[in-house]
Amino acid sequence: MRYRRFGRTELSMPVFSCGGMRYQYQWQDVPPEEIPAQNQANLEATIRRSLALGINHIETARGYGTSELQLGRVLSNIPRQNYLLQTKVSPNADGQVFRKTVEQSLRNLQVDYVDLLGLHGINNAETYRHALDRGGSLEVARQLQAEGKIRFIGFSTHGPTQLILDAIETDAFDYVNLHWYYINQGNWPAIEAAVRHDMGIFIISPSDKGGQLYNPPPKLVDLCAPLSPMVFNDLFCLSHPQIHTLSLGAARPSDFDEHLKALPLLDNAQETLRPILRRLEAAAIEALGQDWYETWDQGLPSHEDTPAGINIPVILWLRNLAIAFDLENYARMRYNLLGQASHWFPGNRADLLHQVNLQACLRRSPHADKIPDLLADAHSRLGGPVVQRLSQQ
Secondary structure, three states: OOEEEOHHHOOEEEOEEEEOOOOOOOOOOOOHHHOOHHHHHHHHHHHHHHHHOOOOEEEOOOOOOOHHHHHHHHHOOOOHHHOEEEEEEOOOOOHHHHHHHHHHHHHHHOOOOEEEEEEEOOOOHHHHHHHHOOOOHHHHHHHHHHOOOEEEEEEEOOOOHHHHHHHHHOOOOOEEEEOOEOOEOOOHHHHHHHHHOOOEEEEOOOOOOOOOOOOOOHHHHHHHOOOOHHHHHHHHHHOOOOOOEEEEOOOOHHHHHHHHOOHHHHHHHHHHHHHHHHHHHHHHHHHHOHHHHHHOOOOOOOHHHOHHHEOHHHHHHHHHHHHHHOOHHHHHHHHOOOOOEHHHEOOEOOOOHHHOOOOOOOOOOOOOOOHHHHHHHHHHHHOOOOOOOHHHO
């Protein structure tokens, strides 16, 4: 295993982390006796395999249903110094509710402290206020830190880059969990800001949100050869020393195996990546046209500034992925999540496109005239039954 300094925490962080949102029994809390022995045994085997590989950072959240409770049963039999533990709790307007939730997490996990506590989902202005307002969740987290129940405090985010920058620039957090990978590099300014503040940088879900790379389309497989798309994406992320760790949402012990293939490639990452990056760019330009490839996202409005809340940047991005790399299953899943995931994946599909006029909100786009037709095409390609977040299923 390789390790990197996790910013000002000074923790030695493995470049892969064991994320805890895929191996649990339920996305809702259930009585312990209802958890099947087979599921618990699989979770324990996954954690044991993670630690044996040197992946000693285990990450979960209060919002991951039975994950904390099941982890606690395993961790209670492992020396505390053998692992780093992160859980995440959503900010709450009531600081005492936040405190009680953190304390419940500690009881579930059967530990006296967590190494890392993330304020989970600073995604919009409301959750930002709940975290940072006087008497809010960050203030309570600092109290818990003084009591020895938390070592370091960070935040996780699915929000817009500017909001992430605002949170980072407060200098109130030791680390950040955010999205950044080959198909979605928009948060790079936030990563640069986190580096300036010497924060730990944890990448959320690079294999799933990064394109469902555990089930890649043949075109993407060919473009990434001789690497698998998953190994390519891992290597792409870790070739940037600013990135400290990638979350691997393991559902079973064998889920680590493909990722491990990236480790011996790290020392010569640029040489390995260069021809693959050229092929991917050439394929995208061929499929989309060079002008669109280079300028498609210029001057696009946010969903808040668009009639019917249509999330134009996300819809066009998903259409690009479907056309350029045949990532249709991924694009369809994400497209049909729009309108269902609140601030975790905001904005709406293009269902009401025929009822609105986008001329004013597109006035800064060099492609204003053709974007309505492209949105209609995206809806035709990708529209289907609505999709709910895992935690809602």
